Amino acid sequence: MKVLVLNGSPKKQSDTFRLTDAFLKGLNRNGEHEVNVVNVIEKNIAPCRGCFGCWQQKKGHCVFEDDLNPILDMYCDADLIIWSFPLYCYGMPSHLKALLDRTIPLVKMDMEMMNDGTVRHKALVDFSKIHTLVICGCGFPNWEGNFDAMKLMCKNCFGNLNMVCVPETPMLNVPAAAVVADPLLARFEKAGEEYCASMTLTPETIADLERPMISAEDYIRNVNGG
Ligand SMILES: Cc1cc2nc3c(=O)[nH]c(=O)nc-3n(C[C@H](O)[C@H](O)[C@H](O)COP(=O)(O)O)c2cc1C
Numbered sequence: 598m599k600v601l602v603l604n605g606s607p608k609k610q611s612d613t614f615r616l617t618d619a620f621l622k623g624l625n626r627n628g629e630h631e632v633n634v635v636n637v638i639e640k641n642i643a644p645c646r647g648c649f650g651c652w653q654q655k656k657g658h659c660v661f662e663d664d665l666n667p668i669l670d671m672y673c674d675a676d677l678i679i680w681s682f683p684l685y686c687y688g689m690p691s692h693l694k695a696l697l698d699r700t701i702p703l704v705k706m707d708m709e710m711m712n713d714g715t716v717r718h719k720a721l722v723d724f725s726k727i728h729t730l731v732i733c734g735c736g737f738p739n740w741e742g743n744f745d746a747m748k749l750m751c752k753n754c755f756g757n758l759n760m761v762c763v764p765e766t767p768m769l770n771v772p773a774a775a776v777v778a779d780p781l782l783a784r785f786e787k788a789g790e791e792y793c794a795s796m797t798l799t800p801e802t803i804a805d806l807e808r809p810m811i812s813a814e815d816y817i818r819n820v821n822g823g
Contacts, residue, residue, distance in 0.1 A: 738764050
């Protein structure tokens, strides 16, 4: 299958991407998949100007020619899109949100009421074959509500969706934390294998991936300097 990874961390040593990389290792164990990683921070993707020129043209492209349109082509061609990003102010980093906003050429102005009562724009392209996996890291320990706004946005924007939201991810780049970080990376690798076999993750696997590496109390104590 074709896998498009949208890496939304602006950092060279992304905590979140370590998880994504481990997942990809498991997913592509046999080298059978075509994996394209786009480091979104390196792309010139301007904010959407809201002109709706795309909806007049109906070509699945933005009317502005920056780095976006080739990514939209890859987006439509993908079987799996992995959005890998750190949580920023309860949402996604702004350069990645700019890309998400600019997927609007892929839908039409026409709307439809869904069975669950939500309202969507009708699709211009075939989204039914596209699976989405969100891998989101964050700096806080686990607390109710930290990921809620981001999860709701993703639920409304993506179909065939699995989300994995991992607390305490800065520990992934702390050598002294390897004793708890390495087992988590191993679980991500295994989850990649599971995804390859079934194109989804079970709730049990997701819970296993989201389990904090250490307790919130210990994490806060370490962050605050012991
Ligand atoms: C501007 C900014 C906003 C952030 N907002 C949140 C937040 O709302 N919740 C949270 O838990 N962590 C937040 N963080 C922490 C990052 O999510 C955390 O450091 C993450 O591990 C960085 O991942 P990366 O190395 O993949 O970029 C924020 C960090 C920055 C720089």
